[in-house]
Amino acid sequence: MKTLKFGGTSVANAQNIQLVIEIVSQKAKNGKLAVVVSALSGITDALINAAQKAASKDESYKNSIEEIKQKHFDAIGQLVDNANQNQLLIKINNQINQLQTLLDGCFLLGELSPRTADAVAGFGELLSSQIIATALQQTLPNSTFKDSRELIKTNSNFGKAVVDFELTNKFIADFFNSNASQVVILPGFIANDANGNTTTLGRGGSDYTAAIVANGTNSESLEIWTDVNGMFTANPKIVKQAQPIESISYQEAMELSHFGAKVLYPPTIQPVLKSNIPIWIKNTFESDAYGTLISNQKEVGTNPIKGISHIDNIALLTLEGSGMIGVAGSSKRLFEVLSLHNINVIFITQASSEHSICIGILNADADKAKQAIDSAFEIEITQNKIDPCSVEKDLCIVALVGESMKNHQGISGKMFSTLGKNNVNIRAIAQGASERNISVVINEKDVKKALNTLHERFFEDNTKQLNLFVMGVGNVGEKFIDQIHQQKKFLKENLKINVRVISLSNSRKMVFDDEGISLKDWKLTLENGETANPKEFINKVKELNLRNSIFVDITANSDIASIYDQFLSQNIAVVTCNKIACSSQFENYKNLKYLSRKYNAPFLFETNVGAGLPIIDTLKHLIASGDKVNRINAVLSGSLNFIFNNFSETYNFHDVVKEAGIQGFTEPDPKIDLSGVDVARKILILIRESGYAMEMEDIENNCFLPNECMKTTNNDDFFTSLIKHSAHFEQLLAEAKSKESRLKFVASFDKGKASVGLQFIPKESPFYNLEGKDNIVEFYTDRYVDQPLIIKGAGAGAAVTASGIFADVIRIGNV
Ligand code: ADP
Ligand code: ASP
Ligand code: MG
Numbered sequence: 001m002k003t004l005k006f007g008g009t010s011v012a013n014a015q016n017i018q019l020v021i022e023i024v025s026q027k028a029k030n031g032k033l034a035v036v037v038s039a040l041s042g043i044t045d046a047l048i049n050a051a052q053k054a055a056s057k058d059e060s061y062k063n064s065i066e067e068i069k070q071k072h073f074d075a076i077g078q079l080v081d082n083a084n085q086n087q088l089l090i091k092i093n094n095q096i097n098q099l100q101t102l103l104d105g106c107f108l109l110g111e112l113s114p115r116t117a118d119a120v121a122g123f124g125e126l127l128s129s130q131i132i133a134t135a136l137q138q139t140l141p142n143s144t145f146k147d148s149r150e151l152i153k154t155n156s157n158f159g160k161a162v163v164d165f166e167l168t169n170k171f172i173a174d175f176f177n178s179n180a181s182q183v184v185i186l187p188g189f190i191a192n193d194a195n196g197n198t199t200t201l202g203r204g205g206s207d208y209t210a211a212i213v214a215n216g217t218n219s220e221s222l223e224i225w226t227d228v229n230g231m232f233t234a235n236p237k238i239v240k241q242a243q244p245i246e247s248i249s250y251q252e253a254m255e256l257s258h259f260g261a262k263v264l265y266p267p268t269i270q271p272v273l274k275s276n277i278p279i280w281i282k283n284t285f286e287s288d289a290y291g292t293l294i295s296n297q298k299e300v301g302t303n304p305i306k307g308i309s310h311i312d313n314i315a316l317l318t319l320e321g322s323g324m325i326g327v328a329g330s331s332k333r334l335f336e337v338l339s340l341h342n343i344n345v346i347f348i349t350q351a352s353s354e355h356s357i358c359i360g361i362l363n364a365d366a367d368k369a370k371q372a373i374d375s376a377f378e379i380e381i382t383q384n385k386i387d388p389c390s391v392e393k394d395l396c397i398v399a400l401v402g403e404s405m406k407n408h409q410g411i412s413g414k415m416f417s418t419l420g421k422n423n424v425n426i427r428a429i430a431q432g433a434s435e436r437n438i439s440v441v442i443n444e445k446d447v448k449k450a451l452n453t454l455h456e457r458f459f460e461d462n463t464k465q466l467n468l469f470v471m472g473v474g475n476v477g478e479k480f481i482d483q484i485h486q487q488k489k490f491l492k493e494n495l496k497i498n499v500r501v502i503s504l505s506n507s508r509k510m511v512f513d514d515e516g517i518s519l520k521d522w523k524l525t526l527e528n529g530e531t532a533n534p535k536e537f538i539n540k541v542k543e544l545n546l547r548n549s550i551f552v553d554i555t556a557n558s559d560i561a562s563i564y565d566q567f568l569s570q571n572i573a574v575v576t577c578n579k580i581a582c583s584s585q586f587e588n589y590k591n592l593k594y595l596s597r598k599y600n601a602p603f604l605f606e607t608n609v610g611a612g613l614p615i616i617d618t619l620k621h622l623i624a625s626g627d628k629v630n631r632i633n634a635v636l637s638g639s640l641n642f643i644f645n646n647f648s649e650t651y652n653f654h655d656v657v658k659e660a661g662i663q664g665f666t667e668p669d670p671k672i673d674l675s676g677v678d679v680a681r682k683i684l685i686l687i688r689e690s691g692y693a694m695e696m697e698d699i700e701n702n703c704f705l706p707n708e709c710m711k712t713t714n715n716d717d718f719f720t721s722l723i724k725h726s727a728h729f730e731q732l733l734a735e736a737k738s739k740e741s742r743l744k745f746v747a748s749f750d751k752g753k754a755s756v757g758l759q760f761i762p763k764e765s766p767f768y769n770l771e772g773k774d775n776i777v778e779f780y781t782d783r784y785v786d787q788p789l790i791i792k793g794a795g796a797g798a799a800v801t802a803s804g805i806f807a808d809v810i811r812i813g814n815v
Helices: 014-028 043-055 061-079 082-109 114-121 123-139 165-178 206-216 250-258 266-274 330-340 363-376 378-382 403-407 411-421 444-459 475-495 522-527 534-544 564-568 586-598 615-624 638-646 653-662 670-674 677-689 707-711 715-724 726-738 798-814
Strands: 002-006 033-037 143-145 183-187 190-192 198-200 221-226 247-249 279-283 292-295 307-320 347-350 356-362 390-401 426-431 437-443 464-471 497-505 509-512 549-553 573-576 629-635 699-702 741-750 753-762 774-781 789-794
Touching: 002 014, 002 206, 014 033, 014 061, 014 123, 033 123, 033 206, 043 061, 043 082, 043 114, 043 123, 061 082, 061 123, 082 114, 082 123, 114 123, 114 198, 123 143, 123 183, 165 206, 183 206, 206 221, 206 266, 247 250, 250 266, 250 292, 250 307, 250 390, 266 279, 307 363, 307 444, 330 356, 330 363, 347 426, 356 363, 363 378, 363 390, 390 444, 411 426, 411 437, 411 444, 437 444, 444 464, 464 475, 464 534, 464 798, 475 497, 475 798, 497 522, 497 534, 497 798, 509 522, 509 534, 534 549, 534 564, 549 564, 549 798, 564 573, 564 586, 573 798, 615 629, 615 677, 615 774, 615 789, 629 677, 638 653, 638 670, 638 741, 638 774, 653 670, 653 715, 653 726, 670 677, 670 707, 670 715, 677 699, 677 741, 677 753, 707 715, 715 726, 726 741, 726 753
Parallel strands: 002 033, 002 221, 033 183, 143 183, 221 279, 247 292, 464 497, 464 549, 549 573, 699 753
Antiparallel strands: 190 198, 279 292, 307 356, 307 390, 347 356, 390 437, 426 437, 497 509, 629 741, 629 774, 741 753, 774 789
């Protein structure tokens, strides 16, 4: 004989019940079955809700009853043949009338006793089981209905009654021994007390009913049919990458369900554990899927962690004070008072000094618990020996579970560092003596991030998900997104980095998708997005609170450069090609670096100097390894280099500048390049990264633009002024020619002084042959004294800048 249980979703409507009937009919061919069913999905909640409404004098409970009735009548209409319909409708109608009478009573009295609440809640299973039994009889005439209340006997602890196993086992054995039906359908969740009142076994209790029946009938197995492919490595609704666990021990399954894996009601394992009946978790909607086997087999897998689970709505209560030290019995008193008030303790830690004890309970019990504890310890509190109990709400317990964790070192270390890297604050820690679980208490707002990042760490081959929030999709931004799109698969397979773009914004529109925006048609998605609003943007990034969040600034906007601190201080990394922040006031630059360290949020800006060239990264390594930069010589403007390399007697100055703009080598405002400001910003950043505190004003800018060009306020006027002063530029060119040299815009730093300006570069200089839009940097350091360390290559252009930004993102992924 086997016992099967079908949950609420499995019997949610006629269509699903039809699937259940097919499964049961198939299974019945191989032996007898006891089949326990839940209420139709959502009905238990609806019943409890209606009763609460009635008790609070809200007449709309009547509509609720009508809706409940309709759902059941609909199912009957679709499942039961005409010949059997009337009889069943009358029976169900009678029971709905009884329900109505109960609720009318609640309404008149304005109260809902625990006893009535159980009687009301129990109607869900009572109705569903009779409908399913009748429908099944049409296919399998040798099947019958049995009211579980006649078999399962409990005490009168309404809401979560305690089973009298001696009586219950006897009743079950007697019934099944004398019953010849191939299939017996029973309602889950409900039982009877000694006075014949309906009791319930706790929310989710139909699993438990099935385990009691399996135990009482000594079934060969217990099958829990639900809406997922088994017990998963984490709640699949929150962790998309979670996988079904093929095989798990009773103890592990018990830990996972105790810590919130709702797929199995925690007490379920107890009755079958003793009799060693295996439990299968199966999916009604994918009956061929393997599912999960829960048994006493101790499987030695490679992963010491079997699953991660969590419980929401937790409050942490702390009792502390010198009065706790060495006073035998404080904990006893604490737990006694909680038990007296029926408060379930989910989590306990005690400091070894015995100075404090900390317990985790449900939020809903917190106020009651505080009151009870404070009054139990009233004397000590008045004598200032113990502080009044402190309460912290809206927390969550996250537990790692695995039988063989005890044989592995360092799991808790990995757990804490993974959470720490994502700035998830751990409020309390507990490790079971069995070492089968390690649990931590964290803020509820961090739970999704914590579960996903832990899952990644322990189950996904260390694959790291990076969540990008991209601001600015111009020339460079567009290339950046194309590159991600192209490389996504490669990165996942080879570097175990899963890059997702969660948000895109330009100055007009923004779009968010926490599942990741499809990059195939991102332009259209963005066009159809909401109106851009940087404040909203920041709030949304914070609200989503995704692990490994990275804000990517691909604008040249000073307003955007001023919001980095808001991201960094939320542990959100910043990657930027915008030079404004790092070349702003030194205090600001320093603060951003400080926030990055403090909140463990990378702040990377490799593309601030030399586009995709690894200049800043190299500098960082030099400094980190103890070297000291003494002198820097560099050509840092790809745009100016392009301009002076192309400017000739036949290609006049202002046309070259225009072309540079078209090819994306200049800033949107070309004056920033031509005035030397852009180069000054770059050398300033290199100087600061070398460890010197310097301000923009300290850099001498030997500008080659005539004053009139400098004074223009828009691009059109600027170009007109370039035409007007053509002679000035031609004169510079002629002078270079006469000196057999080339014009290069050079930045230098030496003995604490920095300058930028146009220079005539002679043939012997390594700068002479710098072609196209190339950049070159020479670092003279303590180690590179006579021959500098030279970095040279393409220093401007959308594609190389985009790849530089991309490299920064990957650097974060590789940490
Ligand atoms: P039923 O109505 O069949 O009893 P439940 O809703 O009680 O189903 O339990 C199944 C649900 O449990 C799943 O849909 C899933 O959302 C949730 N769940 C939470 N944690 C886990 C887990 N670790 N594995 C599988 N499901 C889980
Ligand atoms: N129907 C009950 C509940 O919703 C019992 C169950 O479905 O397991 O809690
Ligand atoms: Mg359930």
